[in-house]
Amino acid sequence: METSFNCICGQGYVLSSSRDACVDTDECAIKPEICGKGVCMNTPGSHRCECYPGFRLTPSGVCEDIDECARPEPSCVDGRCNNTLGSFLCHCDEGWALDHSGTVCIDRREELCFSSHQGDECLDPRLEMMTKKECCCTAGAAWGAQQCEMCPLQHTKAS
Ligand SMILES: [Ca+2]
Numbered sequence: 001m002e003t004s005f006n007c008i009c010g011q012g013y014v015l016s017s018s019r020d021a022c023v024d025t026d027e028c029a030i031k032p033e034i035c036g037k038g039v040c041m042n043t044p045g046s047h048r049c050e051c052y053p054g055f056r057l058t059p060s061g062v063c064e065d066i067d068e069c070a071r072p073e074p075s076c077v078d079g080r081c082n083n084t085l086g087s088f089l090c091h092c093d094e095g096w097a098l099d100h101s102g103t104v105c106i107d108r109r110e111e112l113c114f115s116s117h118q119g120d121e122c123l124d125p126r127l128e129m130m131t132k133k134e135c136c137c138t139a140g141a142a143w144g145a146q147q148c149e150m151c152p153l154q155h156t157k158a159s
Contacts (some may be wrong), residue, residue, distance in 0.1 A: 012045035037086065038063035054086035055069055079105035113140040114148070122148035 009022035011013055016023045027047040028040035029054050035049035038057070051063035058064050068088035069081035076090035079098070092105035099106055113135035115124035122142045126135075135143040136151035143149050 010045065034062075036062040036064060052086060075103060077104040078107070087139055111145045113134075113138075114142040115139060117142040117148060117150060120148060 007020065007022050007087075011023040012025050012027075015021075016098065024042070024044050026042045027034055027120060029043045029082055033042070034040055034047065035051070038051040038056040039048040039055070041048040049057055049061060049063055051057055054066055054068075055063040056066050065083070065085050067083045068075040069083045075081055077086055078096065079093070080091045082089040084117075086127050088100060090103055090105065095107070095109035096105040097108045098104070108131060110129040110131055112122070113130050114122035114128045115126060117123055122144065126140070130143075131150075132136075132143045132149065140151055142151055
């Protein structure tokens with residue numbers, strides 16, 4: 001009497017060559033690009049993607065670039081944020097310098113420091129040129145060249 005049976009394999013499994021067993025499909029070997037920008041790990045019946053730094057897993061299971069510039073908390077303080085594949089760049093305006101973390105632009109512009117102001121008008125310029133921070137953290141009340149900028153009030157954070 002002939003004994004025969006058919007295996008019906010579930011998702012992630014294929015029929016073995018002897019046709020009597022279901023064996024795991026190695027998705028990573030079949031489709032090496034399956035994860036996109038990540039490392040593929042074969043698992044029984046499925047696979048897992050571990051994304052490279054700067055990439056995240058989408059609901060469809062592919063690694064895609066994180067747009068650091070679209071985050072609610074700024075990735076580039078006082079500068080222009082440019083998203084790149086796997087990272088981002090922070091560009092500072094002329095006279096500003098990027099800090100060591102690469103995420104904050106620091107004002108290095110040296111302008112006149114004023115001891116007082118009346119409304120928007122800067123008065124009593126001091127002799128030395130200095131940065132806004134140096135000016136406002138010492139005796140300055142306002143700072144600037146073409147435009148007079150008021151120093152932040154005491155006990156607030158100077159930018
Ligand atoms: Ca990015």
